[in-house]
Amino acid sequence: MSLSKIFCPKFLPKHLLASAKVVTNSGDCIYKPRRHLSSSDVQFAKLAQEKKPDWNRAVSEAEKIVGYPTSFLSLRWLLSDEIANVALHLRKLVGSNHPLLKTAKGLLYNGKNNMQAWGLIVLLISKAAGHSADIPDMEQDKAAGVLHSQRALAEVTEMIRTSHLVHKGLVNLQPPNNVDASGDMMFGNKIALLSGDYLLSNSSIELANLRNQELVELMSSAVRDLTEAEFVGPRDRQNNPLPAKPKAKQVEYKQFIENNLEPLIVSEALGNAQAEWTLRNVLNAGSLLGKSCQGTLKLAGHSEDLQEKGYLFGKHLALAWQACLDREPFQPGSSGSFSLVCAPLMFTLQNKPELYEHIEKGLENVDEVDYDLLRAEVLEGPGLELTKKLQKEHSQAALKVLNELPASDARTALANIIAAVQES
Amino acid sequence: MGSKTILNVRFHEKIGCLFFGSPGILRRRGCFFDGVSSRWLAQCGYLRTDTAVGILQVNRSQRNVQATAVSPMHPCVRPEQVMTTLRSYATMNTQQPGPMPEYQVDPYRLLEDDLKDVYSYIKTVLRRNTYQEGLYEIATYYFDGNGKALRPMVAILMARAINYHMYKENSALLASQREVAMISEMIHTASLVHDDVIDQSDFRRGKPSVNVMWNHKQVTMAGDFILAIASMMIARLKNNEVTLVLSQVVTDLVQGEFMQLGSKETENERFAHYLTKTYRKTASLMANSVKSVALLAGADEQLSELAYQYGRNIGLGFQLVDDLLDFVSSSAMMGKPTAADLKLGLATAPVLFACEKYPELNPMIMRRFQEPGDVERAFELVHKSKGLEQTQFLAKQHCQEAVRIANMLKDSPFQKGLLVTADYVLNRMK
Numbered sequence: 001m002s003l004s005k006i007f008c009p010k011f012l013p014k015h016l017l018a019s020a021k022v023v024t025n026s027g028d029c030i031y032k033p034r035r036h037l038s039s040s041d042v043q044f045a046k047l048a049q050e051k052k053p054d055w056n057r058a059v060s061e062a063e064k065i066v067g068y069p070t071s072f073l074s075l076r077w078l079l080s081d082e083i084a085n086v087a088l089h090l091r092k093l094v095g096s097n098h099p100l101l102k103t104a105k106g107l108l109y110n111g112k113n114n115m116q117a118w119g120l121i122v123l124l125i126s127k128a129a130g131h132s133a134d135i136p137d138m139e140q141d142k143a144a145g146v147l148h149s150q151r152a153l154a155e156v157t158e159m160i161r162t163s164h165l166v167h168k169g170l171v172n173l174q175p176p177n178n179v180d181a182s183g184d185m186m187f188g189n190k191i192a193l194l195s196g197d198y199l200l201s202n203s204s205i206e207l208a209n210l211r212n213q214e215l216v217e218l219m220s221s222a223v224r225d226l227t228e229a230e231f232v233g234p235r236d237r238q239n240n241p242l243p244a245k246p247k248a249k250q251v252e253y254k255q256f257i258e259n260n261l262e263p264l265i266v267s268e269a270l271g272n273a274q275a276e277w278t279l280r281n282v283l284n285a286g287s288l289l290g291k292s293c294q295g296t297l298k299l300a301g302h303s304e305d306l307q308e309k310g311y312l313f314g315k316h317l318a319l320a321w322q323a324c325l326d327r328e329p330f331q332p333g334s335s336g337s338f339s340l341v342c343a344p345l346m347f348t349l350q351n352k353p354e355l356y357e358h359i360e361k362g363l364e365n366v367d368e369v370d371y372d373l374l375r376a377e378v379l380e381g382p383g384l385e386l387t388k389k390l391q392k393e394h395s396q397a398a399l400k401v402l403n404e405l406p407a408s409d410a411r412t413a414l415a416n417i418i419a420a421v422q423e424s
Numbered sequence: 425m426g427s428k429t430i431l432n433v434r435f436h437e438k439i440g441c442l443f444f445g446s447p448g449i450l451r452r453r454g455c456f457f458d459g460v461s462s463r464w465l466a467q468c469g470y471l472r473t474d475t476a477v478g479i480l481q482v483n484r485s486q487r488n489v490q491a492t493a494v495s496p497m498h499p500c501v502r503p504e505q506v507m508t509t510l511r512s513y514a515t516m517n518t519q520q521p522g523p524m525p526e527y528q529v530d531p532y533r534l535l536e537d538d539l540k541d542v543y544s545y546i547k548t549v550l551r552r553n554t555y556q557e558g559l560y561e562i563a564t565y566y567f568d569g570n571g572k573a574l575r576p577m578v579a580i581l582m583a584r585a586i587n588y589h590m591y592k593e594n595s596a597l598l599a600s601q602r603e604v605a606m607i608s609e610m611i612h613t614a615s616l617v618h619d620d621v622i623d624q625s626d627f628r629r630g631k632p633s634v635n636v637m638w639n640h641k642q643v644t645m646a647g648d649f650i651l652a653i654a655s656m657m658i659a660r661l662k663n664n665e666v667t668l669v670l671s672q673v674v675t676d677l678v679q680g681e682f683m684q685l686g687s688k689e690t691e692n693e694r695f696a697h698y699l700t701k702t703y704r705k706t707a708s709l710m711a712n713s714v715k716s717v718a719l720l721a722g723a724d725e726q727l728s729e730l731a732y733q734y735g736r737n738i739g740l741g742f743q744l745v746d747d748l749l750d751f752v753s754s755s756a757m758m759g760k761p762t763a764a765d766l767k768l769g770l771a772t773a774p775v776l777f778a779c780e781k782y783p784e785l786n787p788m789i790m791r792r793f794q795e796p797g798d799v800e801r802a803f804e805l806v807h808k809s810k811g812l813e814q815t816q817f818l819a820k821q822h823c824q825e826a827v828r829i830a831n832m833l834k835d836s837p838f839q840k841g842l843l844v845t846a847d848y849v850l851n852r853m854k
Contacts, residue, residue, distance in 0.1 A: 089685070164648075167641075167644050167645065167648060168641065170621075170640055170641050170644055171640070171641075172639045172640045172641050173624070173635075173640055174635065174636070174638065174639055174640055175636055186624060189621065189622070189640065190622045190685075193618055193621055193622055193644055194622070194678065194681055194682060194685075196644075196648075197618060197677075197678045197681070198678050198679075198682070200648065200651070200674075201671070201674040201675040201677070201678045202675065204655060204671045204674055204675075205668075205671045205672065205674075205675055207671070208664075208667045208668045208671040209668070211664040211667075213659045213660070213661075213662045213663075213664070213667060214659070216655065216656075216658070216659035216667060217656050217659035217660060220652050220653075220655035220656040220659060221652070221656060223648065223651075223652040223655070224553060224554075224649060224652035224653060224656070226648075227559070227645040227646070227648045227649040227652060228554055228556060228559060228649070230641065230642060230645040231554075231556045231558045231559040231642065231645070232556070235639070235642075237639070238641070239639050239641040239642055261656075263552075263553050263554050263555055264555070265555050266555050266556055267555065
């Protein structure tokens with residue numbers, strides 16, 4: 001995937017790569033790098049690998065099944081003038097505080113949440129489901145067992161996701177509180193905005209080249225959902241999400257609408273821990289992965305019914321994934337901040353609504369929140385257990401779809417990935 | 425004076441090659457100076473020669489006419505009001521020597537029914553695509569009906585002209601063509617929204633720009649949102665070719681924006697760079713949206729290429745005039761601050777032309793007018809030089825080329841509208 005290529009180590013000084021732990025407030029979780037790329041990082045990476053061996057093995061085996069990592073294809077982006085330019089401009093930002101650098105690091109080192117895995121899953125489900133017999137040989141990548149168009153779609157998925165993360169990493173410089181004297185932040189925003197736009201526009205050209213208008217509409221609606229995610233519930237000045245005030249009466253989340261081209265209804269979910277969490281993360285992740293899986297089955301000429309199942313598979317997998325990431329900041333020995341809309345905290349809030357006054361301290365800036373206090377509360381309550389349960393439900397829903405497909409190496413690889421998510 | 429003229433002609437032939445593919449178009453006009461309308465310059469009092477004084481006097485009397493015509497032209501002007509002013513421009517133009525003949529067609533009035541619902545329709549589509557008020561509010565901020573709606577107007581005009589050209593009286597505007605008109609305005613607006621975040625501008629269309637009003641992260645997302653919805657609309661047209669053509673527009677816009685980040689060393693490179701950037705940032709959208717409406721009408725390659733070339737020339741002319749107005753128009757007229765380009769470090773056509781006479785502009789261009797006094801000095805030098813006339817001359821070439829192309833279509837009110845539009849683009853005040 002292009003952006004992670006341009007953010008490759010040679011453009012960044014060592015000290016930036018060496019930091020072992022990336023904490024983002026703007027993201028949804030704390031990322032712990034697992035793939036070490038610099039020597040000073042080796043020790044930590046080893047530790048991480050020992051802790052969770054299944055994940056890396058599951059992914060690297062899966063990559064072999066579909067030929068090679070999807071992102072390898074995008075090497076050609078590196079040759080474009082625009083990207084060469086971004087790399088140059090990015091160097092100017094080194095030393096500034098602009099979060100674009102954090103985003104760039106995250107793209108490379110955020111372990112489980114890495115972009116490659118998204119494209120990989122799209123390719124695996126493509127291979128696991130196979131394709132209809134009347135697709136000409138020319139359009140197939142026989143060795144990998146997927147269609148060229150499906151490979152392109154996997155790349156589109158990665159580009160859309162990356163573009164969204166890059167745009168999310170802008171800094172709010174809205175006047176009059178703008179204190180950016182150096183202009184670094186403004187320049188960083190410019191580069192981040194243009195890089196994101198570049199990826200988005202290229203994804204739209206790639207999609208157009210597939211000459212399937214239903215697919216274009218589906219994927220565009222996934223982009224829309226991602227943008228919608230950034231408006232759900234209360235926000236601080238930097239647009240970091242805060243949970244809505246818990247409501248006494250809880251409703252169960254359902255997919256509020258039948259046709260997933262329609263936008264999701266937001267207001268009903270707010271204040272209901274599980275419904276709100278699900279809504280946020282369907283918009284933020286589930287929609288894109290779900291629609292990509294749905295789209296790839298569309299390209300293979302499968303029935304509407306199976307396409308719908310593809311959507312459910314991707315959506316549930318993304319949600320299981322997110323639930324797993326949400327639990328990480330509460331592992332023994334963790335410290336520091338975490339996302340205020342992570343599942344464990346939202347469940348805890350639902351149980352102890354009086355804690356919401358601590359959340360409200362972060363309405364201006366989420367850093368004002370007392371994270372140690374909240375962590376202690378979460379560890380006390382049923383939040384973690386409920387999150388684990390939620391994660392299991394979604395893993396199983398994804399496995400259920402998977403089991404309807406014929407047995408194959410690709411299906412096994414997907415099952416391994418789900419298991420790796422589940423076990424951690 | 426004489427040698428300077430020759431130099432200029434040569435310089436323009438070079439540009440002619442770049443722009444039109446053949447130097448002939450420019451050579452036909454002969455000497456560079458005869459076609460130059462001195463209106464902008466006279467108005468601002470920049471011409472000092474005796475002949476210019478004459479022109480200035482003529483222009484003074486015109487300015488009175490204009491003053492009455494212009495007074496309702498607040499930045500918040502509605503398309504209907506533009507119509508009345510537009511007519512007065514058309515009349516005024518006949519008082520000047522020049523190849524632009526007078527046409528009795530007013531495209532905005534001609535398309536009144538088609539255009540009156542453009543903005544409300546776009547808002548309806550956006551409304552259907554989100555239940556979140558915050559997002560809806562930002563996304564619809566610039567669809568308030570106060571824009572010129574130039575892109576939808578040109579798209580619909582071309583659609584109707586092409587339909588007539590192909591099917592005579594039995595031609596109605598296709599629903600899909602109307603959609604393309606909306607889409608072109610949406611893509612344009614999405615790019616404005618992102619431009620505002622990049623450039624940190626304060627005003628647009630006479631009101632605070634989006635980046636002043638809202639969180640920049642949300643503004644960025646709202647831009648992406650508009651683009652996503654436009655892209656869904658494109659997909660629903662179910663036409664592979666049109667989807668490809670319109671996706672290219674978005675890529676061009678971004679690449680144009682990237683080009684704006686860098687500057688080139690030598691004069692020639694710089695001009696080519698500027699022209700390519702102008703095509704990508706402005707002309708591509710107009711060219712490809714009119715090409716799309718032609719494709720939807722079932723036009724063959726030749727006819728859709730004709731539409732494309734019309735849009736491309738109009739687009740280039742439009743942007744050249746825009747760059748010109750940045751130097752001569754008042755803030756109140758434009759609804760946004762003037763000399764904005766210089767302040768952003770951008771060297772547009774007037775500066776590049778002025779560079780010929782005042783090489784001291786070169787280092788300023790290279791440092792993007794960042795040192796104190798650069799902007800003021802460059803502004804002054806541009807006005808001292810022939811840069812503004814030369815820019816207008818170039819814009820005129822493009823508008824004339826657009827007229828020549830539009831004349832290849834069968835005669836209809838809409839085809840006449842295309843001619844008037846070229847005139848409007850050249851002679852607009854905002």
